[in-house]
Amino acid sequence: MSGNTTTKHRTVLLLDRDGVINIYRPGRYVNEPEDFEPVPDLPASLGLLRATGSAVVVVSNQAGVGKGLMSAQALERVTEKMRALFAEARVPLLDVLYCPHSPDQECSCRKPRPGLILEAAPRHNLSLDKTWFIGDSHSDLEAARAAGCSFALVTGGKTSAEEIKEWSDPPDITAPTLHDAVWIILGHTAPREEPYFRKAPTYEDASRRMRDALGSLPRRILIAHHGDCDGITGAALLTHWLEKSGREVAISSRAEFRDEDLAHFEKAGRSCEAGVFLEAQGMPPSYLRLASLFLNIDHHPHPDRTPIPKMLNPRDYGFDPCPCVTQVIFELLGDDLPEQAAAWTAIAATADYCIEPARDIIARHAPPAEMQAELIDTFLAIQYVEPLATKAARFLAPLPSFEEFLSAEPFVERRNNFRRELTAAIEHAHIGKRTVIAITEPGEFRLASPLANRLQDLHPDHAVISVELSSKTARYSVRNRSTTVPLGALLADLTARMGCGDGTGHEKAGSARVPRERHEEFLEHLKRALGEEEGEKKESEE
Structure with missing residues (x-):
């Protein structure tokens, strides 16, 4: 499972230099290394590229050479300083392609002509229709269009917001900094597609979009879920629905969603074409590499920028108190789920302390108190423990009765041992x-x-x-x-x-x-x- 893979790197971005990587000074050439001033957000941008396994090819006009204002040797010294910054950040700078010609020289490489981009494509096995070019001028936009690339414009240097309004062909993305542009690109599935479900006007609209997206998933799906009761039961309900619609579903759980856990999900989803994260709170930027392939259903507070931006979260619509993830899925898909799905939703809501939004479901479907305690203890005994948490989600996917789950091995022995240790810890x-x-x-x-x-x-x-x-x-x-x-x-x-x-x-x-x-x-x-x-x-x- 991978994102926009064009080479051995997950994503290769084309970057202009002056005004994107280093500060643009009108009327001044970067003649020596000391003239090369990185943009303030370059360290954060390089960190994001490193975290997502991305690489860069620089394509830039350097007419100062053709005009005789700087030598090719001086340009190379500046380039070495730039290369050192990328190497220090451990971001592969695959190539630096310059057009040294002055504007009055006839050449195919000076932007807005696409020669540099077309040269980069076969060198680095780039599919140009899936490649992004980040620049800061209209000539960069024209070069991208001529080559068939998507284009992101970094504003504030050569190009003002007022100028952009006059362009007949606007950029695919407009961002104030390189870091913003990189983040948005790695979170997009297509150049002009709106990735943020939470921008829907109402929760009902967002739910409809998510359901449509789930219905459009390809055949082989990975469900990557939090390893607690809510994540396990939510994964079971979603697996049941997807398998009834003819999908092949792999399930994988983790206690946390950190950098070191990402390889686990990528390995689990190696044969899958897309996926859904459930309760994946706290994901670092490295998960952006899966942004084009995954949907995201959560109920936790989250930052404005979340690495998996196609997200349905009741919090974005002011829900207070907020339902558990299993209830979100149950209400999203309930018409196509059997009645037992409501019973498992009642257990998840109780175990996850999301009782208030599920009071009606709990009143109608919760088991007797003694059985409920036994069920919750079973989940507590297996949560965050692999492979048990994943096995539990798989076992529950057919939506069995409570009695079937409570009597299933290896859950019985684990529950009994857990109760003994828990009692001792309480004392x-x-x-x-x-x-x-x-x-x-x-x-x-x-x-x-x-x-x-x-x-x-x-x-x-x-x-x-x-x-x-x-x-x-x-x-x-x-x-x-x-x-x-x-x-x-x-x-x-x-x-x-x-x-x-x-x-x-x-x-x-x-x-x-x-x-x-x-x-x-x-x-x-x-x-x-x-x-x-x-x-x-x-x-x-x-």
Whole structure:
């Protein structure tokens, strides 16, 4: 599975030089290396290119040579400085193609003629109809059109917004910086296609677009899902629907969606033609390499720029409280799903603390309390554990009864062992005035998240901090049903202010990961944010 692959690199972009890579100074040539000033966003742009496995070919007019204002040797010295910047950032600069001729010389290479682009294509096996050229002038646009490329214009240098309005053939993309242009290009599926479902005027419109997109998926699909109960059941519902429509579905889950997890999904989807991410919060820019192939269904808070931009997320339309992902899928596809899909939606909503939006579904379809507890414990015992989480999603794809799932091996033995370890961990938790704190070490089960959930059930008026300490990392699962503080935002802010780790989540539940050596410092900050020290102070005063 790959994106716009034209060579061994996932994407090759054509870039103009002056005004795109380095600052353009009107009337001045870059005659020596000290005259070459990188644009301010070049480091961020190169980081994005590196993260996505992209490469670059530079195509640029350098008429100063033909005019006798600089020598070919001086141009080469400037080029070496530029090459060094790319090499330092570990971004392949495959080629640098210059037209050295003055405007009055007859040649086929000076833009707006397409000679340089046409020279690059066979050298680097470029499919020009799938290739982007990033420039900053109308002559760059004309060269791209003549060669059959898509064109992105970086504004602010040679070209003003007013000038663009007068162009009869506008650029495919207009961006204020190189970084913006690269991000938008790598997130597009086609030059003029609107990639952001969340720009639909209403949630109903966005849902309709997503359903149409799901219906248009090719035959072989990868569903890449979060490995908790909601991700597992959401994957099962979507797999059921896709397989009923004749698709072949592969399923793969992860606890997190980080740079190191991307290779796992690419390997799992090697024989697939497209895919769907479910609950894939916190994806770094490296996932842009899959942007043209994947859809994205989520319910977590997210930045304005998300690497998989074809996304359906109720949060973008003001849903508060927000439904779980399984409910989003159930409501998206419900007319074509059997009744048992509603029962599994009720379990997912309960397990993921998204009860309020699903109250009607839960009232009609939730099992008796004892069976519900057994079901949720089963999910907690297998969540984030591979290959069990993926096996569970596959087992649930036919939408079996609760009884069939509860009696299936290897889930039974795992659930029983999990319950024993969870009970022991609960007994060792520290109950404070405002918080309950439990600290465990890695073992057969990843207890941090299920322990947080269970302690929250037992202490609904407290904030729960559950920490799993390994030799290098402290993994936090935090719950607080009664708080008005959005936990996900709080954890993201704390890790950012400490300059280490990362945090994510939604209003009532969140997770964070910090280095082991910063654990105690982070815990103290978190306790203060959740009011524990204030509660202890009041208790001592009394």
